[in-house]
Structures are given as structure tokens and as C-alpha cells.
Amino acid sequence: MIRVFITDDHEIYLEGLALLLGKQDGIEVIGTATSGKELLEKVQDLQTDVLLLDVYLPDLGEEEILQQIRAIRPDLRIVYLTLLRGTRYIHKLSKYNIQGYVLKNASLDELLLALKTVQDGGSFFSKDIHIGDRDEDFRNTITIEDKQIDEILSRRELEVLRLICKEYSNAEIADKLFLSVSTVETHRKNLIAKLGVNNTVGLVKFALRNNLID
Structure with missing residues (x-):
């Protein structure tokens, strides 16, 4: 047993x-x-x-x-x-x-x-x-099935991720989404933690690999 x-x-x-x-x-x-x-x-x-x-x-x-x-x-x-x-x-x-x-x-x-x-x-x-x-190409990246994206990331986290990938600053993202800068910083930290990456470059790689941005 x-x-x-x-x-x-x-x-x-x-x-x-x-x-x-x-x-x-x-x-x-x-x-x-x-x-x-x-x-x-x-x-x-x-x-x-x-x-x-x-x-x-x-x-x-x-x-x-x-x-x-x-x-x-x-x-x-x-x-x-x-x-x-x-x-x-x-x-x-x-x-x-x-x-x-x-x-x-x-x-x-x-x-x-x-x-x-x-x-x-x-x-x-x-x-x-x-x-x-x-599989060295995969060592520092995370991939998931498209249908499961919303099981890992919230709608707001996806919005923040896409704006990060467009090179918006935290202040610009906060202004665009009507959030505080500290809230955007928290979303950025949560994205990095959830996706197992180290920095913004890792977030962009994840978004590209999972077809979240063009």
C-alpha cells in the first residue's frame, strides 16, 4: 500500500x-x-x-x-x-x-x-x-499548452506580461491599466516566480514560445 x-x-x-x-x-x-x-x-x-x-x-x-x-x-x-x-x-x-x-x-x-x-x-x-x-534549448525556458495558460496566469497577469513584452515600464503599465506602480511590480514578481524565469528576458521568451505575442 x-x-x-x-x-x-x-x-x-x-x-x-x-x-x-x-x-x-x-x-x-x-x-x-x-x-x-x-x-x-x-x-x-x-x-x-x-x-x-x-x-x-x-x-x-x-x-x-x-x-x-x-x-x-x-x-x-x-x-x-x-x-x-x-x-x-x-x-x-x-x-x-x-x-x-x-x-x-x-x-x-x-x-x-x-x-x-x-x-x-x-x-x-x-x-x-x-x-x-x-535539450539545452529548453533548459531555461518554460512551455505549456495554450489551453492551460489561463490555469497558470490570471487575466491581469497576462495583460501585464504582454505590456512588459512591449517594453512598457512599470509606471507606464500602471497608468495604462489603472493600477498602482507597486501592484504592477508585484505582478511582475509573481510572473517571474510562476514561470520559473530569472528576468524580463525570460518573460519575453516565455511569451514568444507560447504565442502570447507576435
Whole structure:
């Protein structure tokens, strides 16, 4: 029996995944959390074999969460769930000894294989994630399916992203969207964090790769 704990801030997805996994032979979903803070409150006492963890949680950064988890549970097996197919998160988070990285649109069979592989002491990465030396072009970029853009970025974040790509300053974006400059700065930081890039150039690459701008 593989005991699984799931953390994801999208409650409908979380409840659906918990229900689906709970119906599978050899899988027991022992609990769920909808935020990084809730997970950290529970992690000390979790009697779980594998933690399924959403890459992006709005309340705590992914490295902050992993640092705290590893301080408490250094050997806890962690499989990340994501919509992102690029490798930046893999390389950034690998130093925290994560065991898996699975796309949210993976098949049930693939997810079950990931859980079994990790439970048995191995590592598992979805086949559609670009990884390895031959994929150098993908190493510092993130790509997602067009239909999933709105599941990662809000309408306002998309507006800000497109204006950033047109070389508008924070002040100009604020004026155009009737926002404060500090709000625009927050949106810019959130975009960089969500998309796993380092700077404005990374945002532009993401927008071009996903056909968000001409």
C-alpha cells in the first residue's frame, strides 16, 4: 500500500485527484492540503510514503517550502505536480532531493507508475518534460499548452506580461491599466516566480514560445 498526501491550491483539481487515486488498488490518500502553510503544519506528523506537491503555491515559494520540509523530513519522497514542461524548476529544485516531476495532464497510468517508482526508491520524470544535455534549448525556458495558460496566469497577469513584452515600464503599465506602480511590480514578481524565469528576458521568451505575442 502506497500512502499519498496531496497539496494543491486548486481545490477542484485536488479533490478530483484525491478521489481518483483513492479508488486505485494499492493507493491510500491519507490527506490533503491547499496551501504551503497548511502542509508545513502537518508535515511533521505525516505518515505518508509520497508527497504529491504542486510546484506553485501562492502563499509560499517553492524553495522556502522545500527548505522547511527537508529540515523536518529529510527523507520524505516528493513528487512535484505541474503544468510546466520546461526544465528550470527541475534544475532549481533538484538540490532539495525531489524524486519526481509529473505533468498534471499525465495519464493515470503514468501517475501510478511515478508513485510506484518513487516508493521503490527510484526517480520519475514525465516523458514530455524536456531534460538532458540534448535539450539545452529548453533548459531555461518554460512551455505549456495554450489551453492551460489561463490555469497558470490570471487575466491581469497576462495583460501585464504582454505590456512588459512591449517594453512598457512599470509606471507606464500602471497608468495604462489603472493600477498602482507597486501592484504592477508585484505582478511582475509573481510572473517571474510562476514561470520559473530569472528576468524580463525570460518573460519575453516565455511569451514568444507560447504565442502570447507576435
